[in-house]
Amino acid sequence: MTTPDDDPADDLQQGLFSHLIELRSRLLKAVAAVVAILLVLIPFANRLYTELAAPLVARLPEGAHLIATEVASPFVTPLKLAFYAALFIGMPMILYQLWAFVSPGLYKHEKRLARPLLVAAMGLFYLGCAFAYFLVLPAAFRFLTAVTPQGVEMMTDISHYLDFVMLMFFAFGLCFEVPVAVVILAAVGVVDVKQLRSGRRYAVVGAFAIAAFITPPDITSMIMLAIPMCLLYELGVLAVGWLVKPPAPSPGA
Template identity: 65%
Template sequence: MTAEVPDDEQRPLISHLLELRMRLLRGLWGFGLVLLLLLPFANRLYAWLAQPLLAKLPKGGQLIATQVAAPFFTPMKLALVTALMLAMPWLLYQLWAFVAPGLYRREKRLALPLLVSALLLFYAGCAFAYFLVLPTVFGFLARITPEGVAMMTDISAYLDFVLVLFLAFGLAFELPVALVILALLGWVTPDQLREGRGYAIVGIFIIAAVVTPPDVISQLLLAIPMCLLYEAGILAARILAPAGGQRDDLA
């Protein structure tokens, strides 16, 4: 004979599931609306994204499409990724609205600024990659292209290359938030972060060498900001970690 779960214990679970469904639907509706608004401008978005490369190509240089459907699907892919990035604040708000009632007051005070900071830092990393890294990298590649070789990049390969750089720099700029979270969890202390600075710098340069194109300039453009962000993370952890070690008993 199976024991039945009382109705008063089922209601909280059902209400949480209903709220989760509502938040997911709202997030998807918001994302779908942004995507719908961007689709008519997909080609313009790609033309804007291609500017760092086109500006460094010789006069008359252009991108090419080596696949039949690439001129259609590649701008659509860019519109999809752009819509996701633009809708991310709305998606994160839906996530926050769902989990916030279960957090302690001190956790709310710390989690919300960290969430906003992480989002802004990711955007800053993407902007840094577009306005500084891409022109520098493409300028270097254009200069070292052998004479008699036309630098004509496939539009799909170019988009994948740029998106990987955006992701790499966006995640790299999350370093201060990651350090603060580690300090708040008690896994490291600000003093340990300061003492391990040398190892961190070596690790940063190794990561920069792996995720960036094989030239010294782009590696430095990632490694130097990460070193500065590491120092910012130590400072932020020193400010926030002592308060994060205490926990309120009231929700």
């Protein structure tokens, strides 16, 4: 028996309000974690930039160096890098807070699939950034310094360099998410294992096309991205067979 106070609209409003309060709390915790990491990193901002610039500085001609073309660049650019590094380091905390907010509304089988995908996505993104820093950027800068026309002195602006490297990190991090994307497509029923295996040739062509678009204009960098993407595609096919169960046939089939 219901009473006049049992208004479904009020219950819905209260439920929505409580979810918004929880979301606000989770976001504040994530922001607090990033701010705390940023405060720790600020004293080391110049050192961080020195490490970030090492792949280019080591390959510049003798006497060449990075420059600052704007008055505030020597101060602002390292601070921007410290903020990016704080986001990078604090990403596990951010993802945990988002997961803690979303997971209560998921079914058991959805949680079983989402947990490894979330961990894999984070790990693969970090791996892509490390791959770009330690392997691709040195090869790209070696090529770019080698093809600099005679009489032109290569002196890169520090803010432009930071933007370029962050773009490369983001691009390589996303490209390394190929296995996660493959598993998600299979989980929602867009493709199955058979289609993924038969589409290998298209995946290879797509990998080289994306690599040619993203990487600097040297074939070494393109190959260094395309080949890992092809291998990660194969890893995604294996993960689909392990994580995504084929739908059960209907009784009338």
